[in-house]
Amino acid sequence: MSAPAFSGPALYALSLWIPITIGAFIAITVDAATPPIPSLVGLIGYAFLTFTTILSVNASTIDRELKRIDAEQQKELVNLLLRDFQEGSSDFLWETNAELDLLSPSPRFAQAAHTTSDALIGQSIIRFLTDHRARFAGTTNDSVVAALLDLVGQRQPFHEQRVELAFGAETRCWSITGKPIISADGRFTGYRGVASDVTEIHDAERKIDHIARHDNLTGLANRMSFDAALAAICADPGSGAALLCLDLDHFKSVNDRFGHKTGDALLVAAVQRMLRCLRAQDRPFRLGGDEFGIILPETSLANADAIGARIVAHLGEPFRIDAVNLTIGTSVGIAMITAPGQSASDIYHAADLALYRAKAEGRGTHRASTAEPDATANRARDVKFALNNALNLDEFYLDYQPIIRLATGEISAVEALVRWRHPQYGILAPDLFIPEAEHSGAIIPIGRHVIAAACAFAATIPAEIAVAINVSAVQLHDAGLLETIATCLATHGIAPGRLEFELTETAMLDITPQTVAALEGIKALGCGLSLDDFGAGYSSIATLFYFQFDRLKIDRSLIRDAIGESRRRIILRNITRMARDIGIIVTGEGAETEQHRTALIELGFDDAQGNLFSPPLPAAELQRQLREVV
Secondary structure (H helix, E strand, C coil): CCHHHHCCCHHHHHHHHHHHHHHHHHHHHHCCCCCCHHHHHHHHHHHHHHHHHHHHHHHHHHHHHHHHHHHHHHHHHHHHHHHHHHHHCCEEEEEECCCCEECCCCHHHHHHCCCCHHHHCCCEHHHHHHHCECEECCEECHHHHHHHHHHHHCCCCEEEEEEEEEECCEEEEEEEEEEEEECCCCCEEEEEEEEEECHHHHHHHHHHHHHHHECCCCCCECHHHHHHHHHHHHHCCCCCEEEEEEEECCHHHHHHHHCHHHHHHHHHHHHHHHHHCCCCCCEEEEEECCEEEEEECCCCHHHHHHHHHHHHHHHCCCEEECCEEECCCEEEEEEEECCCCCCHHHHHHHHHHHHHHHHHCCCCCEEECCCCCCHHHHHHHHHHHHHHHCCCHHHEEEEEEEEEECCCCCEEEEEEEEEEEECCCEEECHHHCHHHHHHHCCHHHHHHHHHHHHHHHHCCCCCCCEEEEECCCCHHHCCCHHHHHHHHHHHHCCCHHHEEEEECHHHHCCCCHHHHHHHHHHHHHCCEEEEEEECCCCCCHHHHHHCCCCEEEECHHHHHHHCCCHHHHHHHHHHHHHHHHCCCEEEECCCCCHHHHHHHHHCCCCEECCCCCCCCEEHHHHHHHHHHHC
């Protein structure tokens, strides 16, 4: 009766158990005269025990078999899904034994590794990563590979570890995830994980990072990269390093005259010239606009000076952009980094001050920072900041210098000369801030303020006296210039002929349609035009041929040199005769002595201006003198 309980499935066990149990019952009852109650009770109890055992063993066997079948089905399903996963994506599975040798590499793994599955079987994962580590510019990405191998050596899991691997001439980036396999008894039996080729993602991230750290126009590293690089070189300057700060002179006027497209082309051309002046290890940066910084590692002051001089010389040569010749130039400030731990901000400040000292000394030069901050450089830097960030037009006012008619000694006109009452540096003459104002564009609001103030003054003096207002080349590109003039004339009730707009010769360089339109617009309003410093530099007969000027102002240097030299006197006399023939008034500047006045009269000048007659005067003082004359 016990044997059927362990003989197999319930159907077979019961087919054996039933006959034996019935036979035993018959055997006990047939041979006894009376029913053997104890024996029958024991037989029934044992029969029940074996019957339940048969059922229990059968149920357990069936459950175990069903689980085995389910596990096999699950395994087949998982294998099917994994095959579909590998075939349908760039990801692939990998597995090693306890010795870290690859087991059954998939075709997708072999394809990504540019080899075959047979070649990968039994190869150590450590050797695979070490042999294929990528090299960049003579170095390897050892630190990345070493970090991954360290995790494997410690039997630690790792998640999406990126490593660049080289397969022949091609470099690919893999993202690898792995988990150690630990048996029930705690033994390490290998690794199992997934890897994927993320080269495209990696390249896209690199490109985004490059865009974030580089200037899109010139390709140079940007201000964010500059700050990090300067901090690094200040922490460890080696045998010595230098920082060069520079910006382009007159770049703003190029943008205003010819547009940003030409300005951008000029920037690119200037950068190409600048790069030709540098060594291979030097690092240039575009800090913004036309401002640049250059870090020179392993250099001396003499080398930095030489590089600065080369940059100034190369950028000072004319550029040919869009069939136009452009001359800009640059100034360079140099600060040396000689010891570890110097403050990056202090180094930048020193180079910036040296740059402004170079500008204050005439531009187109380079200067190194000194131990003590230069007062002139500090002032130039503060002036730039105020013009760019904290311009207060109430600080600007006008002085007026009379222009005297030589024949009668009467005042024929007055020239408005802008002054800046700076809260820190006191009264600043135009040459201390006008160049920077033109460079930054601040000349536009300053110029509008000057026109309004000059018109207000003109309304307070006799109607026969004109007021001359200086206009820069940048202002001629101000779209609102003509509207400003017309509004001020109407507001103060001034006859247009009483305003005379004075341009320097440099303002007539690189004439554009916009410049021509501005000059013609001024004439159309009824105002006069005056050409300052005529004959001292760039002017030619073509200037008078194409533009209707009302006044020529001859530079003082020409008048001074002509006093004792007959040939020069003849040239000036012919200029005044030509001007008179075409109806242009000729004014001599810088009259300081009676000898000057006598010479001007003999040479045919109409008017004169200079300290001999009157220095520049405040508005109230000139108004008082005019009232006394009347």
